[in-house]
Amino acid sequence: MGIFRKLAWFFRLQKRRYLVGVVFLVLTAFTNLVIPRSIGQFADWANQHQLTWPRLGILLGLITIAGLLQYWFRYIWRNQIWGGAADLERQLRGKLFQHYLAMDDTFFKRHRIGDLMARCTNDISAVQNVAGVGILTLADSIITGGTTIIAMIVLVNWKLTLIAILPLPFLALMAKVLGDKLHANFAKSQAAFAQLSNKTQESMTGIKVIKTLGQEEADIADFNKKVEQTININRHVNRVDALFDPLTSIIIGLTYVITIVYGSHLVLQKQITIGQLIAFVGYINALIWPMFAIGRLFNVLERGNASYDRIQALLAETALVQEPAQAQLVPAQPDLVVDIQSFHYPDSQQLVLQKINFQLPFGKTLGIVGRIGSGKSTLVKLLLRRFDNYQGQITLGGIDLRKLQLDSLRASFSYVPQENFLFSTTIENNIRFGNYQSPKQLVIAAAQVGAIDPDIAKLPAGYQTMVGEKGMSLSGGQQQRLALARALLPQPAILILDDSTSALDAKTEVKINHNLRQLKTAQSKIIISQRLRSVMDADEILVLDQGKIIQRGRHAKLIQTTGWYAQMWQRQQLNLQK
Numbered sequence: 001m002g003i004f005r006k007l008a009w010f011f012r013l014q015k016r017r018y019l020v021g022v023v024f025l026v027l028t029a030f031t032n033l034v035i036p037r038s039i040g041q042f043a044d045w046a047n048q049h050q051l052t053w054p055r056l057g058i059l060l061g062l063i064t065i066a067g068l069l070q071y072w073f074r075y076i077w078r079n080q081i082w083g084g085a086a087d088l089e090r091q092l093r094g095k096l097f098q099h100y101l102a103m104d105d106t107f108f109k110r111h112r113i114g115d116l117m118a119r120c121t122n123d124i125s126a127v128q129n130v131a132g133v134g135i136l137t138l139a140d141s142i143i144t145g146g147t148t149i150i151a152m153i154v155l156v157n158w159k160l161t162l163i164a165i166l167p168l169p170f171l172a173l174m175a176k177v178l179g180d181k182l183h184a185n186f187a188k189s190q191a192a193f194a195q196l197s198n199k200t201q202e203s204m205t206g207i208k209v210i211k212t213l214g215q216e217e218a219d220i221a222d223f224n225k226k227v228e229q230t231i232n233i234n235r236h237v238n239r240v241d242a243l244f245d246p247l248t249s250i251i252i253g254l255t256y257v258i259t260i261v262y263g264s265h266l267v268l269q270k271q272i273t274i275g276q277l278i279a280f281v282g283y284i285n286a287l288i289w290p291m292f293a294i295g296r297l298f299n300v301l302e303r304g305n306a307s308y309d310r311i312q313a314l315l316a317e318t319a320l321v322q323e324p325a326q327a328q329l330v331p332a333q334p335d336l337v338v339d340i341q342s343f344h345y346p347d348s349q350q351l352v353l354q355k356i357n358f359q360l361p362f363g364k365t366l367g368i369v370g371r372i373g374s375g376k377s378t379l380v381k382l383l384l385r386r387f388d389n390y391q392g393q394i395t396l397g398g399i400d401l402r403k404l405q406l407d408s409l410r411a412s413f414s415y416v417p418q419e420n421f422l423f424s425t426t427i428e429n430n431i432r433f434g435n436y437q438s439p440k441q442l443v444i445a446a447a448q449v450g451a452i453d454p455d456i457a458k459l460p461a462g463y464q465t466m467v468g469e470k471g472m473s474l475s476g477g478q479q480q481r482l483a484l485a486r487a488l489l490p491q492p493a494i495l496i497l498d499d500s501t502s503a504l505d506a507k508t509e510v511k512i513n514h515n516l517r518q519l520k521t522a523q524s525k526i527i528i529s530q531r532l533r534s535v536m537d538a539d540e541i542l543v544l545d546q547g548k549i550i551q552r553g554r555h556a557k558l559i560q561t562t563g564w565y566a567q568m569w570q571r572q573q574l575n576l577q578k
């Protein structure tokens, strides 16, 4: 019952809806009594040769009215209670999704996507069941069960009632015991399902790698193994479930036998009429479902409770980066000043950045180069405030990043990462992403700077061409250029290109660099690249190695020195000549 306490916030919000639902459940329970009672009366009148057409008419009228009212009452409570359950689902789904979006990299490292999706599907359904089937069963068991037993005692005979309902609590007990077994297996089935969705998601995401390495057969075998495991567990669940029905029939059968044997005895003793006995059988019929449901109720509540805890555990995880109270907006045309003493990722002790300091006045360009793994992308993550746990300070427009509004901070940067993500919608929507109000000319202008406009013009549906999932229908270079156009459209204060032209040929890259230089919109640029050609026009270039700046200055100065930059420049020039 703890789950009802945990969901008290929701039931308080939906008080009216649930109250109306329960009132109509009570009315349904009362109309439920009319039909057996009328049939019993019919039997008595028939038995006593007192049945007349008008009397038959009254009974049929009563049964019809009770049936119609029941239809209407059921319609109302179903709408109210199921509506409430659907609303709980909507709220939990919304909360979880919003939470996922607010989380940082470490969260997604801790939880696999398949698990996160399972929480959004199976766990939410289990909690939703509490607010739907759970509430219905609880109210129905108490209300229908209670009114039926009272009717049996008052309208028929208390001794017969007591003896006849004796086996019914076993029905509830059995439902609970088997339910527990079912629950344990259900947890295994949930885990197997989560593994299967992890596997499916990984295979779908990595489909290109699987095909390239010719691993289709191995992957299919692995997938089939997981499907087999899931089916086996579900088979076991079904076997336990299948035990339930025959046992139910035995207990219900026993109840009828007792009722008929002892009831007939009472009829022969003239303590009750034959009509009362017939009505009584009708009441027993009405009582079976509430008893049966009580046992199942425990499972619904337990399952819901476990799932609610799992959802809450996720929701309780806080993002590493929090917005302070009274956060400030980024000033217009901000200068960027970086002074990082040291940084390590939260889940590792390895120092990834040390003594990184530079200034990027508004409108200037900074180039960052260096060996792979030297910390270039990590530096960008700190600028975008994906991590906060560094020693030192970063200011934008003179304000510490940690004091800025997150939305305002992120709107100041446009970041084109090494690996782009395109959405399965049109090319235009991919460029517009988040900037749906921008006029079409600006979309085209961004595509022109990104040198993707000529490619789009060649497509049959132009800007309205659908991009396959993850940009499947575009080449790697086209995807990179589309991502660049998307980053340019909002005209951010600082544009960050993180090796974002790696898939382009030299000619296209030169063209894009030229377009970027010609941009009329003033903005700062941070260009990270393996190709020194991309940064040679920068106002300052930083060379990183093992998280430290080992060289800095302008291109002309750096090629004069004997360090990494000059060596790399010569090597790349030679490669170009080949």
Ligand SMILES: Nc1ncnc2c1ncn2[C@@H]1O[C@H](COP(=O)(O)OP(=O)(O)OP(=O)(O)O)[C@@H](O)[C@H]1O
Residues within 6 Å of the ligand: 105, 345, 348, 352, 370, 371, 372, 373, 374, 375, 376, 377, 378, 379, 418
């Ligand atoms: N999320 C993370 N958690 C722990 N360590 C990480 C994480 N991301 C990167 N690292 C480590 O930080 C170091 C710097 O990585 P980073 O990606 O910043 O290098 P990079 O210079 O951008 O490399 P590349 O040129 O290959 O993109 C590497 O040793 C890497 O293994």
